[in-house]
Amino acid sequence: MAQTDILLTKEPAPQTVPACQLPCKLYDVARNTGAHTSSGLATSGFRTAKYLLDEWFQNCYARYHQAFADRDQSERQRHESQQLAAETEALAQHTQQDSTRKVGERLQDMHGWKSELQRQVGELVSETELLLAQKQRLERALDATAGPFSIVTDNLQCRERRQHPDLVRDCVEIELLKEAELIRNIQELLKRTIMQAVSQTRLNREHKETCEMDWSDKVEAYNIDEACCRYNNQSTDVQFYPHSAKFEESASTPETWVKFTQEHLYRAERERLASVNLRNLIDCILQDTSEDLRLQCDAVNLAFGRRCEELEDARHKLEHHLRKTLREIMDQEHNIAALKQAIKDKEAPLKVAQTRLYQRSHRPNVELCRDAAQFRLASEVEELNLSLAALKEKLLEAEQSLRNLEDTRMSLEKDIVVKTNSLFIDRHKCMAHRAHYPTVLQLAGYQ
Secondary structure (H helix, E strand, O other): OOOOOOOOOOOOOOOOOOOOOOOOOOOOOOOOOOOOOEOOOOEOOEOOOOEOHHHHHHHHHHHHHHHHHHHHHHHHHHHHHHHHHHHHHHHHHHHHHHHHHHHHHHHHHHHHHHHHHHHHHHHHHHHHHHHHHHHHHHHHHHHHOHHHHHHHHHHHHHHOOOOOOOOOOOHHHHHHHHHHHHHHHHHHHHHHHHHHHHHHHHHHHHHHHHHHHHHHHHHHHHHHHHHHHHOOOOOOOOOOOOOOOOOOOOOOOHHHHHHHHHHHHHHHHHHHHHHHHHHHHHHHHHHHHHHHHHHHHHHHHHHHHHHHHHHHHHHHHHHHHHHHHHHHHHHHHHHHHHHHHHHHHHHHHHHHHHHHHHHHOOOOHHHOOOOHHHHHHHHHHHHHHHHHHHHHHHHHHHHHHHHHHHHHHHHHHHHHHHHHHHHHHHHHHHHHHHOOOOOHHHHOOOO
């Protein structure tokens, strides 16, 4: 079609106001560009309902071609239908045989995984029973530590009743404190291990239940597939299920199906191995704790034995010194008695000498002479006074010594009583109580 001319707007009517020339306005004209477009020019934005002649011929030729194509297709479909009937019969038989074979393979796979799950469940059951037995050992061992802790606590309390100066922090008390701390640490360790055993038992049972559920599902699926494998074209209990071929959204794939069971087996085996390791750890813990307790018990008993020997030796030495002190007290008492007698014996000579001097002082006039006799009597009195003073001083010293000896005797006797009390506490209270210490088998949880 030839290109249309450009339409121009009409010139406006004259007006009172002088008008200027307006610019030209261009319009796009619609054209017939296809077989099914309407003919004629588009005027004012609208199209006519008429077609071109070429479009009419093209429509007729399309109807002829469509009729020929439909007849040819029908002939081909008749031949293809006969061929398809034969092919589908053979394909149906082959597909059914292949499906039966696939179901049989599926049965073998399920049987294998079912056996693995059953084996794993049995191993978990056995392992859980062994772990429960170890847990009972831990509980018995924990109960057995109550006896040693009571013994060591009683020993410390009994030794607090020792008297001064035996109330000392000796090697026995140090070993007893070590034993008490060791027992507390062992009790905390056993409690933590019991909690671990309880937790591991719970995990074993959870994974056993998971495997049992998986095994139950596989048994049910195995029975269903086994029944499906027996179906054939002559079976009477088959019918149409139009929607059975639709896959469920929650259906698994063979990969996820295998991975699902493998994860269950892997986790169950992992927990079983963890349970085995925990049982071995429990064996080591019980063996080490029982040996440590017995070694510490032996160390405490050895310290008690040494301390009792020290106390016995100290008491014997104190008794030996007491015997010597008593003899010295007796000798000193005799010495004091002798000194008193000596002082008393000096009184008579002093009286005689002083009486002579007194009588001679009454001599008359020139007879009152300081002769040799007078000097000797004066020196005699002086000598006697000096002797009495020396004897009295020595008497005071002897009496002070006797008092010191009496104090020493009392101190020795008191110390002997203290040593005897300490020896009684250590030997007849503490060591007698320690004779009831549990055996290694009891501490290891076997009894």
